[in-house]
Amino acid sequence: MLFEFSDEHGELRRTVRNFLEKDSDEKRVRELMASEQGYDPASWSRMAEELGIVGLIVSERHGGAGFGMVELAIVAEEMGRVLLCAPYLSSAVLATSALELAADEAAQNEILPKLASGEATGTLAFSEVASPWDLSAIAMAAESNGGAFQLSGEKTYVLDGCVASEIVVAARVDGELALFRVAGDASGLSREALPPLDPTRKLAALRFERTPAMRISSGDATRGLERALERAIVALTAEQLGGAQRVLDMATDYAKTRFQFGRPIGSFQVIKHQCADMLVEVEFARSAVYNAAFASEEDPKSASIAAWMAKSYCSEAYLDAANRNIQIHGGMGFTWEHSAHLFFKRAKASEVLFGSPSFYRERMAASLGFGAAQSRSR
Amino acid sequence: MTMNESELRKRTRKLLAEIDLDAAGDHRVAFRGAQFDCGLAWVSFPEGLGGLGLEPKLQTIVHDELHKGAKTYYEDMLVNPIGIGMGAPVVLAYGKEDGKRELLRRIFTGEDIWCQLFSEPSAGSDVAGLATRAVRDGDAWVVNGQKSWTTLAHVSKWGLLVVRTDPNVPKHDGLSYFMLDMHAPGVEVRPLYQITGEAEFNEVFLNDVRIPHEHMLGEEGQGWRVAIATLMSERVALGGGASRKGGGPIAVLLDLLENVEVQRSAAEDALLRDRVAKLYIESELLRLTGIRAKAVRQSNTPGPEGSVGKLAQAEIAQAIWQCCSDVLGPDTLVYEHGYELRQGRTSASNNRLSAKYNLLRSRAYSIEGGTSEIMRNILGERVLGLPGEPRVDKDIPWKEVPRS
Numbered sequence: 188m189l190f191e192f193s194d195e196h197g198e199l200r201r202t203v204r205n206f207l208e209k210d211s212d213e214k215r216v217r218e219l220m221a222s223e224q225g226y227d228p229a230s231w232s233r234m235a236e237e238l239g240i241v242g243l244i245v246s247e248r249h250g251g252a253g254f255g256m257v258e259l260a261i262v263a264e265e266m267g268r269v270l271l272c273a274p275y276l277s278s279a280v281l282a283t284s285a286l287e288l289a290a291d292e293a294a295q296n297e298i299l300p301k302l303a304s305g306e307a308t309g310t311l312a313f314s315e316v317a318s319p320w321d322l323s324a325i326a327m328a329a330e331s332n333g334g335a336f337q338l339s340g341e342k343t344y345v346l347d348g349c350v351a352s353e354i355v356v357a358a359r360v361d362g363e364l365a366l367f368r369v370a371g372d373a374s375g376l377s378r379e380a381l382p383p384l385d386p387t388r389k390l391a392a393l394r395f396e397r398t399p400a401m402r403i404s405s406g407d408a409t410r411g412l413e414r415a416l417e418r419a420i421v422a423l424t425a426e427q428l429g430g431a432q433r434v435l436d437m438a439t440d441y442a443k444t445r446f447q448f449g450r451p452i453g454s455f456q457v458i459k460h461q462c463a464d465m466l467v468e469v470e471f472a473r474s475a476v477y478n479a480a481f482a483s484e485e486d487p488k489s490a491s492i493a494a495w496m497a498k499s500y501c502s503e504a505y506l507d508a509a510n511r512n513i514q515i516h517g518g519m520g521f522t523w524e525h526s527a528h529l530f531f532k533r534a535k536a537s538e539v540l541f542g543s544p545s546f547y548r549e550r551m552a553a554s555l556g557f558g559a560a561q562s563r564s565r
Numbered sequence: 566m567t568m569n570e571s572e573l574r575k576r577t578r579k580l581l582a583e584i585d586l587d588a589a590g591d592h593r594v595a596f597r598g599a600q601f602d603c604g605l606a607w608v609s610f611p612e613g614l615g616g617l618g619l620e621p622k623l624q625t626i627v628h629d630e631l632h633k634g635a636k637t638y639y640e641d642m643l644v645n646p647i648g649i650g651m652g653a654p655v656v657l658a659y660g661k662e663d664g665k666r667e668l669l670r671r672i673f674t675g676e677d678i679w680c681q682l683f684s685e686p687s688a689g690s691d692v693a694g695l696a697t698r699a700v701r702d703g704d705a706w707v708v709n710g711q712k713s714w715t716t717l718a719h720v721s722k723w724g725l726l727v728v729r730t731d732p733n734v735p736k737h738d739g740l741s742y743f744m745l746d747m748h749a750p751g752v753e754v755r756p757l758y759q760i761t762g763e764a765e766f767n768e769v770f771l772n773d774v775r776i777p778h779e780h781m782l783g784e785e786g787q788g789w790r791v792a793i794a795t796l797m798s799e800r801v802a803l804g805g806g807a808s809r810k811g812g813g814p815i816a817v818l819l820d821l822l823e824n825v826e827v828q829r830s831a832a833e834d835a836l837l838r839d840r841v842a843k844l845y846i847e848s849e850l851l852r853l854t855g856i857r858a859k860a861v862r863q864s865n866t867p868g869p870e871g872s873v874g875k876l877a878q879a880e881i882a883q884a885i886w887q888c889c890s891d892v893l894g895p896d897t898l899v900y901e902h903g904y905e906l907r908q909g910r911t912s913a914s915n916n917r918l919s920a921k922y923n924l925l926r927s928r929a930y931s932i933e934g935g936t937s938e939i940m941r942n943i944l945g946e947r948v949l950g951l952p953g954e955p956r957v958d959k960d961i962p963w964k965e966v967p968r969s
């Protein structure tokens with residue numbers, strides 16, 4: 188694999204970066220993270236209309252740009268770099284992918300164009316508190332009421348769950364996983380904002396009480412949802428990479444300009460070496476993310492393993508880099524007014540979201556059969 | 566005076582019998598005042614100044630008895646962390662004789678909170694490079710400059726202040742040390758918010774503040790010696806470890822491991838148990854190392870070896886709070902305490918046991934009171950005697966040192 192990015196890829200990255208540097212500078216991030224809805228609808232529309240990145244991975248027949256994971260990784264990396272506050276992961280990646288990969292044609296025709304155009308935002312509500320990242324643990328069962336369905340129960344850690352108008356819910360019908368469409372303002376739905384560790388990404392708990400829901404998938408949706416989650420994981424790791432690179436840049440710049448003992452602190456080997464270690468981590472993270480993005484075009488098993496590798500590596504690399512960035516900034520890095528803590532909180536929450544590093548290492552090890560011969564012979 | 570362990574225990578119990586800490590009402594000042602008066606505040610301090618002239622390690626006996634004898638027990642580090650951790654040893658060693666007793670007593674009771682005005686925006690690790698100026702004017706000094714990260718300045722009566730009295734000599738030689746009345750005209754305290762949204766620390770602006778000459782601690786130009794003594798006390802205060810076996814942060818981790826309901830695979834479970842066990846061992850060794858250090862410490866001002874505990878404490882506690890969040894798993898995503906900006910400590914920080922709060926707060930452990938990098942330099946150079954880094958700032962006048 189050569190990780191070849193085309194000129195168009197370079198152009199895409201530049202366009203997105205230019206836009207975000209203006210539209211998502213630190214001041215804006217702080218305003219939005221303190222706001223209830225957590226994003227700026229006007230900016231979201233421009234991302235949809237002028238940049239065409241909201242419908243980036245929506246297929247062309249559904250009004251999107253029809254791009255794949257490589258382009259998504261580029262865009263998500265740029266978003267992670269600036270801690271963009273927007274429902275991108277929830278709507279443009281997770282809900283979009285669930286619909287593309289697991290919903291029936293009619294629902295796709297109906298919902299995807301609205302998500303792609305930015306007219307509506309969506310989210311996927313799948314996590315339940317007992318075991319949030321495990322699709323097989325989903326217990327919510329839909330009740331059918333003469334052809335119409337109703338949902339009761341609770342979903343949690345729903346990304347941007349309070350603002351989404353299109354909620355795609357994963358629940359069971361006769362034991363099989365199915366997708367349902369629930370309107371944000373549906374009767375019997377109450378949405379509670381959860382105070383997030385990472386204030387730049389909003390979370391909600393959704394309570395359903397005989398909430399009317401339309402079934403939008405046929406057959407078992409498990410495999411489609413798994414693939415949708417995998418896409419979200421790859422996008423998340425690209426964000427992590429962007430964030431890690433950014434904190435490395437911040438730390439390095441600071442180490443060059445901050446003087447103590449009559450010299451720049453970057454001239455102390457311990458600081459220099461920390462920056463160097465971060466660089467190695469960031470480069471490994473980059474390999475992991477690009478590998479996962481390109482692997483998504485290959486066979487499903489390599490794609491899954493690449494995504495899991497990336498999630499476990501990038502989570503730890505970003506958190507470590509964010510920690511070191513605080514440390515290198517000294518007391519300054521611990522203050523609210525400096526942005527180091529925002530990256531730390533994003534890094535920590537991203538590490539937890541969708542499953543911990545050891546969770547994914549274990550899946551990979553099991554899938555590759557590490558030590559399997561030993562345990563068989565025992 | 567010599568006093569053996571059992572006499573010390575008896576004296577402590579007598580104190581407990583006189584004032585019932587657990588009775589309704591706030592007995593902090595009365596009790597701690599009485600504790601000071603009978604020499605049990607700091608047993609190693611001289612008689613009359615809160616002590617009995619005993620070895621420092623015997624203080625553990627007093628704490629032991631107090632813990633056993635009363636449910637309500639005021640931890641020194643909660644009553645007046647900087648006053649007790651740093652102010653008292655400095656006042657004892659350098660304070661003027663008259664007034665010393667009253668100062669020490671009010672430190673111990675918590676009636677006067679103290680803060681430490683060392684760091685400045687451009688001088689943290691290199692605190693000896695600080696720029697706040699003091700100029701002599703008759704029998705007073707006029708101070709101008711800015712201090713930063715000043716914990717508790719907003720509630721303090723006194724500040725431990727280091728200033729530059731001579732910019733024309735190498736940096737260590739031009740410093741002097743004062744106790745500053747925080748209510749004096751020209752002292753302005755502004756909150757500085759931190760990662761949790763609280764402001765434990767502040768920026769302190771000093772504009773033409775007049776300090777009487779008799780508030781100088783040590784001699785003019787000797788400020789660095791006094792400052793070093795303060796910093797070493799601070800490190801010992803920060804690096805002491807838990808007071809009981811299995812206490813402190815590790816207790817929270819064990820409790821979470823026992824009680825948090827999350828589904829984990831057998832593999833994840835085994836991994837976590839191993840990490841917790843390792844952290845348990847390290848916590849215990851930190852505590853024991855603290856006890857050993859106390860046992861050999863002869864004087865009231867500790868030496869550079871205090872950095873062992875400070876360095877280890879920071880890393881172990883950070884690892885424990887990180888591990889706590891791994892035990893909490895997905896629930897880590899939710900931060901119930903919220904990030905409302907507010908001055909002082911919040912209920913989250915006051916209960917001290919919130920794993921989520923401490924995940925954030927613990928980032929400072931390796932920065933406050935001297936960074937872990939500086940601790941390693943001290944251990945390498947001052948304890949192990951390794952050669953120092955080439956220095957560009959040592960032998961030239963302070964005003965010629967390059968800065969950002």
Ligand SMILES: Cc1cc2nc3c(=O)[nH]c(=O)nc-3n(C[C@H](O)[C@H](O)[C@H](O)COP(=O)(O)OP(=O)(O)OC[C@H]3O[C@@H](n4cnc5c(N)ncnc54)[C@H](O)[C@@H]3O)c2cc1C
Nearest residue numbers: 455514515517518681683684689690714716933934936938
């Ligand atoms: C919560 C908190 C409370 C505090 N309370 C107080 C207080 O009450 N009073 C007070 O006076 N101060 C206080 N401080 C300040 C604290 O002492 C300083 O933040 C600390 O000493 C570091 O200084 P700095 O922030 O300027 O970082 P810098 O000194 O600028 O350090 C930046 C980075 O460079 C590294 N570095 C610097 N010099 C060297 C070197 N020679 N070799 C290797 N690495 C080096 C540091 O380790 C750090 O990683 C507090 C800080 C915090 C975070």
